Amino acid sequence: xxxxxxxxxxxxxxxxxxxxxxxxxxxxxxxxxxxxxxxxxxxxxxxxxxxxxxxxxxxxxxxxxxxxxxxxxxxxxxxxxxxxxxxxxxxxxxxxxxxxxxxxxxxxxxxxxxxxxxxxxxxxxxxxxxxxxxxxxxxxxxxxxxxxxxxxxxxxxxxxxxxxxxxxxxxxxxxxxxxxxxxxxxxxxxxxxxxxxxxxxxxxxxxxxxxxxxxxxxxxxxxxxxxxxxxxxxxxxxxxxxxxxxxxxxxxxxxxxxxxxxxxxxxxxxxxxxxxxxxxxxxxxxxxxxxxxxxxxxxxxxxxxxxxxxxxxxxxxxxxxxxxxxxxxxxxxxxxxxxxxxxxxxxxxxxxxxxxxxxxxxxxxxxxxxxxxxxxxxxxxxxxxxxxxxxxxxxxxxxxxxxxxxxxxxxxxxxxxxxxxxxxxxxxxxxxxxxxxxxxxxxxxxxxxxxxxxxxxxxxxxxxxxxxxxxxxxxxxxxxxxxxxxxxxxxxxxxxxxxx
Ligand code: NAD
Numbered sequence: 001x002x003x004x005x006x007x008x009x010x011x012x013x014x015x016x017x018x019x020x021x022x023x024x025x026x027x028x029x030x031x032x033x034x035x036x037x038x039x040x041x042x043x044x045x046x047x048x049x050x051x052x053x054x055x056x057x058x059x060x061x062x063x064x065x066x067x068x069x070x071x072x073x074x075x076x077x078x079x080x081x082x083x084x085x086x087x088x089x090x091x092x093x094x095x096x097x098x099x100x101x102x103x104x105x106x107x108x109x110x111x112x113x114x115x116x117x118x119x120x121x122x123x124x125x126x127x128x129x130x131x132x133x134x135x136x137x138x139x140x141x142x143x144x145x146x147x148x149x150x151x152x153x154x155x156x157x158x159x160x161x162x163x164x165x166x167x168x169x170x171x172x173x174x175x176x177x178x179x180x181x182x183x184x185x186x187x188x189x190x191x192x193x194x195x196x197x198x199x200x201x202x203x204x205x206x207x208x209x210x211x212x213x214x215x216x217x218x219x220x221x222x223x224x225x226x227x228x229x230x231x232x233x234x235x236x237x238x239x240x241x242x243x244x245x246x247x248x249x250x251x252x253x254x255x256x257x258x259x260x261x262x263x264x265x266x267x268x269x270x271x272x273x274x275x276x277x278x279x280x281x282x283x284x285x286x287x288x289x290x291x292x293x294x295x296x297x298x299x300x301x302x303x304x305x306x307x308x309x310x311x312x313x314x315x316x317x318x319x320x321x322x323x324x325x326x327x328x329x330x331x332x333x334x335x336x337x338x339x340x341x342x343x344x345x346x347x348x349x350x351x352x353x354x355x356x357x358x359x360x361x362x363x364x365x366x367x368x369x370x371x372x373x374x375x376x377x378x379x380x381x382x383x384x385x386x387x388x389x390x391x392x393x394x395x396x397x398x399x400x401x402x403x404x405x406x407x408x409x410x411x412x413x414x415x416x417x418x419x420x421x422x423x424x425x426x427x428x429x430x431x432x433x434x435x436x437x438x439x440x441x442x443x444x445x446x447x448x449x450x451x452x453x454x455x456x457x458x459x460x461x462x463x464x465x466x467x468x469x470x471x472x473x474x475x476x477x478x479x480x481x482x483x484x485x486x487x488x489x490x491x492x493x494x495x496x497x498x499x500x
Contacts, residue, residue, distance in 0.1 A: 001086050003033065009083040011188035017181065022209065024181055027093030027328045028318060030365025036180050038210040044217040047172060050203040051143035052223050054170040057201035059140040066166045067117025069200055072193040073162075074110030077103060084154070084185055086320075091181050092153055093327040094282050095319040101448075106158040106186075108451045109467065113162035116472055120167065131486030138476040140168025141249075145218035147229040147239065150330060151285045151388070153179035154186045156253070159451070159466045160228045161190075165204065167475040172224065174208040174215045176231075178330070183207060215239075222246050226475060229253070230287075233386075233412070233460045240462075251474050252462025253455075255386040256414030258437070258446040259292040259407045261429065263400070264299060266419035268306070270443060274419070275392070276310055278445035280371040283326050284390030285334070288415040288439070288447035292383060294403050297396045304394055307373055308353055316358055316368045328366045329389060335367035338389035341382060342372060345393070348380040355391065384410045400425055408436045414457030415439040415446035438465070 007017055012034075020037035039047075058066070077084065085099035092099070122136030144164045148157045157173055164171050175183035187207050194200040208214050212235070219227055219242035229239040230253040243250040258278075262271055278290035295303050319327030329335050335357065342355050355372030371390040376383055383393045397403040407416065416437040418429040426442045428434050438457035439449060449455050454469035456462070465471045491497060 006083050006086050010185035026090050027330050029363050047206050048223050051170045054201045054203040055143050059168040063117045067114040070110050071114040076189040076193050077107045089319050095327050102155045105155040109158050109162045113166045117166040129490045134482045137479045141477045142225040143170045144226040145224040146173045147215045148175050149231040150176035150178040153182040156230045163472050164475045170204045172206050177211045180209045236462045251464040253464050254462040256287045257386045257410045257412040258415040261403045261418045262295045263420040264296050265421040271419040274445035278447040279392040280390040286447050293394045300396045328368045341387040344382045345374045350374045350376045411460040413437045413459035414461040417441035417446050
């Protein structure tokens with residue numbers, strides 16, 4: 001498929017993709033994909049004002065009707081799954097199969113949110129006073145600011161958008177300045193869905209194209225009660241302090257450093273498949289990528305040898321080719337960070353296999369690598385750092401307690417897993433004294449979560465939860481209502497207060 005055909009199918013006219021100072025290059029070969037217009041700081045306050053106006057109407061639309069709009073958006077995504085997936089691959093570099101998965105995740109999220117729109121319910125709570133009723137009501141919160149990263153250019157936004165919208169909140173979306181085309185396409189498909197209903201006010205979704213300075217304007221605006229930000233921990237710290245300074249609500253989804261404990265009773269075939277997908281899928285550029293493999297010493301040599309054989313068969317190459325397992329790194333900086341990390345790991349006693357640049361002659365402006373394994377005798381400083389690349393540390397352990405300690409002894413707390421057939425080990429891993437992460441799996445790798453569960457992590461990962469379960473509550477305002485249907489006025493706690 002030609003890029004022009006994809007642009008056309010997704011509503012990206014030449015006036016959108018060919019005019020502007022922001023040059024977008026494909027990580028596949030470094031070629032120019034387009035030039036888009038970015039906003040200036042002075043454009044943002046009027047956009048915030050429009051979102052506030054939009055909120056005034058949208059909050060009055062019954063939630064199931066709001067859900068119906070999201071259902072229609074899901075239909076647009078279904079119809080254009082292949083186009084949008086191709087654009088993700090062109091702009092982000094992940095293999096087409098994973099791009100399809102990203103769009104499918106958006107579709108699933110739309111289905112989930114459409115169903116949820118009929119289930120935004122609160123509790124009725126027993127009142128201590130006679131002839132009183134106490135209940136909780138959930139109201140729309142207000143316009144939400146969504147800041148998203150380059151590695152999931154649309155799915156992460158859609159987790160937020162689908163929920164925010166059914167909860168009654170317009171969205172101002174600042175996608176990564178590195179992937180604006182995919183964002184423009186996702187927004188254009190939403191405009192098509194919105195045009196099919198009569199009750200959608202203007203400005204339900206507005207795109208803020210540009211860098212962190214524009215993100216900061218959203219962060220500092222008291223008109224946006226919620227800022228949902230996904231990206232690095234450094235970004236999250238800046239966002240958290242900015243939002244806290246105005247007592248706003250922030251939802252943070254930040255860096256991970258995800259581990260697997262591989263125990264003697266594990267099904268090794270399953271484990272190896274899970275390791276390979278979660279360590280080098282998306283070229284190691286998922287927040288949930290497996291970065292630390294903590295292996296029982298009795299299996300260590302066997303597992304390392306097995307992994308080296310599988311790694312040697314991994315095809316790095318053009319992500320549009322169905323035979324490719326691993327597309328390019330996103331940019332030169334990603335490659336340099338990977339090489340610096342490998343160097344540092346060697347300085348700290350590591351022994352590495354793979355990690356070198358390949359296909360340089362075919363793609364001199366792109367950064368393809370072999371996936372890297374780094375054997376470490378212990379967990380050193382560099383292992384505690386997230387390097388956004390296909391680089392897996394392998395560390396031996398002797399006792400289960402030691403494995404758990406190594407596992408939790410990092411500042412991040414996103415996703416984790418254990419491979420074991422020992423029920424005690426599995427249960428301890430999932431218990432309060434086990435994994436300290438927001439996601440803990442048994443006999444499943446750490447990446448590739450389903451949308452039905454709450455997604456997110458603890459510690460330096462930021463503590464936020466997105467996507468399924470009851471995360472919708474973050475996008476709403478809770479009111480506690482007490483109704484007196486008696487003819488007296490009893491006070492809570494039995495307080496007597498009579499004034500004649
Ligand atoms: P990044 O932090 O560089 O940028 C993310 C977004 O934040 C971009 O839109 C950027 O413009 C914006 N931004 C940066 N600094 C800002 C500031 N001070 N104020 C306002 N906005 C600011 O991250 P990235 O390189 O695009 O993405 C990779 C990182 O994201 C990795 O660390 C990865 O683990 C993390 N990530 C986490 C999750 C999760 O759910 N936990 C999901 C995907 C990616």
